[in-house]
Every structure is written in C-alpha cells, then in structure tokens.
Amino acid sequence: MDGNLLSVDSLVVEYPTKHFRAKPFRALTDINISIKAGETLGLVGESGSGKTTLGRAVLGLAPVTQGTITFEGKDISHASRKDRRALSRDLQVVFQDPYTSLNPALEIGDILAEPLSVQGKSPTEAKRRVRELLDQVGLPSDAIHRLPREFSGGQRQRVAIARALALSPKLIVCDEPVSALDLSTQAVVLDLFLQIQRDTGVSYLFVSHDLDVVRHISHRVAVMYRGEIVEQGTAEVVTRTPEHPYTQRLLLASPVPDPDRQEKRRKDRHELLKAQRIEAAASVPA
Numbered sequence: 001m002d003g004n005l006l007s008v009d010s011l012v013v014e015y016p017t018k019h020f021r022a023k024p025f026r027a028l029t030d031i032n033i034s035i036k037a038g039e040t041l042g043l044v045g046e047s048g049s050g051k052t053t054l055g056r057a058v059l060g061l062a063p064v065t066q067g068t069i070t071f072e073g074k075d076i077s078h079a080s081r082k083d084r085r086a087l088s089r090d091l092q093v094v095f096q097d098p099y100t101s102l103n104p105a106l107e108i109g110d111i112l113a114e115p116l117s118v119q120g121k122s123p124t125e126a127k128r129r130v131r132e133l134l135d136q137v138g139l140p141s142d143a144i145h146r147l148p149r150e151f152s153g154g155q156r157q158r159v160a161i162a163r164a165l166a167l168s169p170k171l172i173v174c175d176e177p178v179s180a181l182d183l184s185t186q187a188v189v190l191d192l193f194l195q196i197q198r199d200t201g202v203s204y205l206f207v208s209h210d211l212d213v214v215r216h217i218s219h220r221v222a223v224m225y226r227g228e229i230v231e232q233g234t235a236e237v238v239t240r241t242p243e244h245p246y247t248q249r250l251l252l253a254s255p256v257p258d259p260d261r262q263e264k265r266r267k268d269r270h271e272l273l274k275a276q277r278i279e280a281a282a283s284v285p286a
C-alpha cells in the first residue's frame with residue numbers, strides 16, 4: 001500500500017445514453033485523487049462538473065469505464081455486490097438532503113440499528129451502539145423513539161451522520177451534506193464533522209459547490225470542471241491563491257467576492273462556531 005486509504009487513478013466514468021446508437025456520455029475523464037487516513041479531500045466545482053459522480057464511483061454507484069479505485073490497497077473499481085456489502089463497514093455516505101435520506105416511517109433508533117443488524121450485531125449490542133452514536137452526534141437519548149419528521153434539518157443531518165458512523169467506517173463520502181441547511185446550522189454541522197474526525201480519525205471525501213465550506217473542512221482541495229480535475233492542492237492555497245483560471249472564476253463567483261469580506265465571513269463563521277460550541281454544551285443542538 002502507498003500510504004493512501006483511497007486512491008483513484010486515471011478514472012473514466014461513462015453513463016450509457018438512452019439512444020442505442022448514441023455514444024455514452026463521458027462524465028469523468030482521467031481523474032486522479034488520493035486520501036490518507038484522517039484526511040479530508042474537498043471536491044469543489046460548479047453544478048454538473050462531476051463531483052457527485054466521483055463520489056458515487058467510489059461507492060460503486062457509477063459505472064467505471066477505465067482506471068482504478070483502490071481502497072486500503074485493494075482494487076474496488078469492479079467490486080461484486082458481496083464485496084460491496086463487506087466494504088460498507090469501512091466506506092459510508094452522507095447525502096445532501098436530510099429530509100429524503102432518512103426513512104420517514106422508522107424511529108431514529110431503528111434507523112441507526114439497521115446497519116448494525118445487517119452486519120450481524122445482536123439487539124443488545126445494537127442498542128448500546130445506538131446510544132453511543134446519539135451521544136457522539138449530540139442528540140438526546142430519547143431521540144431513539146422519535147420519527148425523523150420531529151427533527152429539524154440540522155438534527156436530521158446529525159442522524160444521517162450517526163447512521164454513517166454506526167460501523168466505524170474509515171472513509172465517509174459526504175455529498176453536499178450541509179447545502180440544504182441554513183448558514184448557522186451549516187456551521188454547527190461542519191464543526192461536528194471536524195470533531196468526529198478528531199475523535200475517530202475518519203477520512204472524508206467532501207463534495208460541495210461552496211468554496212467557503214470546502215476551505216473550512218478540508219486539508220486538501222480538488223477542483224472539478226467539466227468532468228476533469230483542473231487543480232488540486234492544500235485547501236489554503238487552492239481556495240485563496242488558485243492558479244487555474246477556472247478556480248479563479250469560481251472564487252470570484254463565490255457570493256462574497258471581496259477578499260476582505262471573505263476574511264470577515266471566515267471570522268464570522270469562526271465566531272459563530274465558538275459561540276455555538278459554548279451554547280451547545282448547555283442546550284439541545286441544532
């Protein structure tokens with residue numbers, strides 16, 4: 001193994017097109033990324049650039065045409081269904097929309113116990129782990145008997161994060177996990193991601209269209225444009241002094257283009273996080 005938890009080499013993904021004579025649609029071309037244990041790679045780019053497709057390819061949900069995806073030294077690009085089931089212990093996902101990603105008919109306790117029982121944990125073990133998970137994501141233990149609709153967006157995303165954490169994965173693909181949340185809840189949930197990484201050493205492939213979010217959460221950032229990675233490097237360099245014209249445009253297109261205002265927004269977010277951390281210690285979280 002080369003020290004990487006995940007490495008994606010020369011990846012090409014093509015989606016079949018409906019018309020049988022038409023050429024397949026190439027969504028990803030020559031993608032090369034890697035993630036080490038405990039590291040976050042932020043994936044940023046405009047809508048349609050292929051971010052979700054890359055996350056889905058890692059999860060075995062998009063068709064790999066060429067190249068390899070290696071996880072813990074093993075080629076998983078064409079893993080069988082059985083191998084995928086085993087992989088799901090180590091490789092998990094948090095989706096964008098906490099309103100549709102949780103089964104509305106199941107109580108939170110059952111949502112969290114599901115991956116545990118699939119992996120053969122006894123009901124007693126599962127119960128203990130569910131309590132631990134609720135605590136880890138800052139939800140009260142009485143959440144066990146409540147339904148998703150009784151929770152706010154931020155709280156539901158905590159449930160989705162807890163579910164992803166249930167089997168202590170090594171990598172979580174986070175597909176725009178804060179985009180559906182308001183700004184202050186975004187800050188709290190991002191902080192939770194960071195806290196969990198500090199506590200567990202989990203790695204994230206973190207997809208977002210928001211440079212600000214990606215800068216806050218990532219160690220390194222890869223910028224996608226029309227199915228290719230046009231730039232990657234440390235979060236600081238890529239998001240502040242990008243080299244590629246597309247990244248520069250992305251930075252300019254960010255809702256707060258002025259660097260001073262960006263700095264202020266960074267400070268505001270920091271202050272907000274600090275205040276909310278203090279508040280969170282005393283109250284029910286967002």
Ligand SMILES: Nc1ncnc2c1ncn2[C@@H]1O[C@H](COP(=O)(O)OP(=O)(O)OP(=O)(O)O)[C@@H](O)[C@H]1O
Pocket residue numbers: 015016025027045046047048049050051052053054209
């Ligand atoms: N199942 C599919 N079949 C055919 N084409 C697809 C499929 N999924 C995505 N695409 C196409 O692949 C390209 C990349 O889409 P993808 O969803 O990965 O981009 P994205 O950067 O995540 O965009 P967004 O931020 O809007 O989700 C787009 O042109 C999209 O239309």
